[in-house]
Amino acid sequence: MELPNPISPRVQQPPIISWEEQLHDHNQKIEEYLQNRVFRGCTYESTVKSARTVLKRLFDLVPIPDPNHPDGHRHILVWEFLDPVRGSSRFGVLMSSLLQGNLAYGTRRRYLTELRSFCDYVVAKPNIPGSNLTIIEKYGPIALPFTKYDLPVHAQDRPTKPRYALSAEVRDEFYEFLRTEHLPNHPVPHLGAQDYVAIILQTEIGARTSELLGIRSSGASCDIDWQAGRVRLFGKAKAFSGKRVRTVPLTAFAMEVLRVFEKIFKPMFPRRGDESEYLFLDKDGDPLMDHQYIYNFRKIVELAREAGVPLPEDLRPHDLRRTCATLALEQNPLEYRKVLRKLGHTYPSSAAPYVIAMDADVEDEQGDLIDIFIDPDIEKRRKK
Numbered sequence: 001m002e003l004p005n006p007i008s009p010r011v012q013q014p015p016i017i018s019w020e021e022q023l024h025d026h027n028q029k030i031e032e033y034l035q036n037r038v039f040r041g042c043t044y045e046s047t048v049k050s051a052r053t054v055l056k057r058l059f060d061l062v063p064i065p066d067p068n069h070p071d072g073h074r075h076i077l078v079w080e081f082l083d084p085v086r087g088s089s090r091f092g093v094l095m096s097s098l099l100q101g102n103l104a105y106g107t108r109r110r111y112l113t114e115l116r117s118f119c120d121y122v123v124a125k126p127n128i129p130g131s132n133l134t135i136i137e138k139y140g141p142i143a144l145p146f147t148k149y150d151l152p153v154h155a156q157d158r159p160t161k162p163r164y165a166l167s168a169e170v171r172d173e174f175y176e177f178l179r180t181e182h183l184p185n186h187p188v189p190h191l192g193a194q195d196y197v198a199i200i201l202q203t204e205i206g207a208r209t210s211e212l213l214g215i216r217s218s219g220a221s222c223d224i225d226w227q228a229g230r231v232r233l234f235g236k237a238k239a240f241s242g243k244r245v246r247t248v249p250l251t252a253f254a255m256e257v258l259r260v261f262e263k264i265f266k267p268m269f270p271r272r273g274d275e276s277e278y279l280f281l282d283k284d285g286d287p288l289m290d291h292q293y294i295y296n297f298r299k300i301v302e303l304a305r306e307a308g309v310p311l312p313e314d315l316r317p318h319d320l321r322r323t324c325a326t327l328a329l330e331q332n333p334l335e336y337r338k339v340l341r342k343l344g345h346t347y348p349s350s351a352a353p354y355v356i357a358m359d360a361d362v363e364d365e366q367g368d369l370i371d372i373f374i375d376p377d378i379e380k381r382r383k384k
Contacts, residue, residue, distance in 0.1 A: 017138070019069050025138070026077045028129040030055055033121050046214050046234055053289070054114045061097040062090055078122055079139040081115075087145035116146055164312050164319045165326035166203075174311060175200060177304045190268035191283060195296055197261045198280055202317060204254040206324030206343055207233055209317045212280070213288050217262055219277035229255050235344035246344050293317065 034048050042048050062076040081087055094115075098108050123144055126135045135142060166174065178196045186192025202212050211233040215223045223232040225247075235244045250258070262279075269276065270285030280288040294317060301315050312319075321343070328339050 016068065019066065019074060022077055025128050025131070025135075026059075026079075029078060029122060029135075030118070032125075032129045033118055036121065043234065046210060050210070050290075051114055051118075053291075054111055055118060058094065058111055058115050062093050078119070079135050079142055081145060082119060082122065082142035083145075084141055084143040087143065091145045116144075119144055119146070162312065162314060163322060164315055166311075166319070166323045168327055170310055171203060171323060171327070173309050174304060177307055177309050178300070181307055182300060182303065188283065190265040193261055193265040194280055194288075195300060197257050198293065199297070199300070199320065200257050201254055203320040203323055204251045205231065205233075205248045206321045206328075207248070208235070208321060208344070209290055209293060211235055211344070213278075213290060213293060215279040216277045217258075217266070217279040219274065221277065224250075224258065224279070226259075233344065244344065246341070248342055 030052070034052055037048055037051065038044055042051075059077070060075045062081075063073050064076050064080060065072065066074050076090060081090055083090070098111065103111070122135065123142060126142060128135055128138060131138070178199060183189075183192045183196050186195070198212065201207070202209070214234050215231060217224050225231070229250045229252075230247050231250055232245060232247050235246060266279075269281045269283075272281075272285040275281070275286055278287040280293070282288050282292055297317050301311050301313070304311050305313065325339050325343060328342070329336055
């Protein structure tokens with residue numbers, strides 16, 4: 001008797017999900033996470049916008065081969081970072097990219113902390129916004145790829161990049177280059193004027209770059225008190241606690257350049273509604289972003305060095321903050337508590353340079369104190 005041939009059961013193939021649909025799910029999850037941060041008390045204009053920029057950059061750093069994508073490859077998506085099998089190796093690719101980018105230690109820590117926070121959120125809430133499915137049901141199992149060995153430790157032995165403070169003489173020579181060379185020769189006058197004002201303001205008041213670019217010069221939320229000669233800055237904060245606000249006096253020089261810029265050059269920028277209330281804008285009238293300002297600053301330093309200004313080749317905007325603090329303390333060595341308050345610290349303790357930092361605030365304060373005092377890692381750039 002002939003036995004019937006067994007029929008092999010058909011293997012169910014997973015459905016192919018288009019790149020557009022995957023990207024939509026990925027972006028919707030990021031937006032849900034950012035909205036959750038707003039709900040928990042984060043400031044949208046600074047903290048949430050920065051988180052969005054950081055997450056986009058991190059996901060762009062890890063390429064994934066994909067024959068279904070028009071380019072044959074694409075950036076990684078969140079559930080691929082959370083793949084229980086391949087997630088760790090993909091995270092290794094990200095760490096290599098961050099190291100090759102020569103990012104500062106604090107930047108790497110901030111980037112990975114942001115990514116970990118987002119991944120924690122996705123694992124805790126794996127729903128796909130606008131869908132009845134979860135990420136697990138649609139894309140497969142997920143698990144956190146992070147271990148204690150994958151995140152930078154909280155403290156560092158030495159800065160990964162040199163730190164500088166300009167002498168008053170070199171600072172003034174830099175100012176003069178900006179006024180007599182950079183500003184009149186810039187192809188777009190209002191952008192050249194903005195470079196000039198931004199560098200002077202950051203040096204004069206010691207603001208962080210994020211604080212500087214967050215200043216509004218008009219509207220209901222204007223941060224500049226034109227009558228009293230002071231500016232409100234939104235500084236650093238602990239997670240989900242909102243920005244710390246402080247008011248810093250403006251020097252007479254800073255007030256002078258601000259008034260001229262606001263009256264003559266600011267109206268030359270395109271108007272974009274409430275976005276135009278920010279003091280510093282890009283060529284399209286949108287708020288100037290950190291990476292745009294840093295890119296412009298590096299170009300200006302390069303031009304200044306070619307013109308003979310004795311600036312360090314790797315001078316960064318944060319060195320202007322160090323310059324402000326160092327020169328202020330040189331004028332009055334006994335007022336370092338006042339200098340720390342101006343920098344936006346809330347723990348002006350004389351023991352800070354000598355104790356182990358226990359949180360981000362104390363560590364940041366300790367770093368600025370070390371900058372102010374004679375630190376072998378900070379070079380005071382003077383004229384030769």
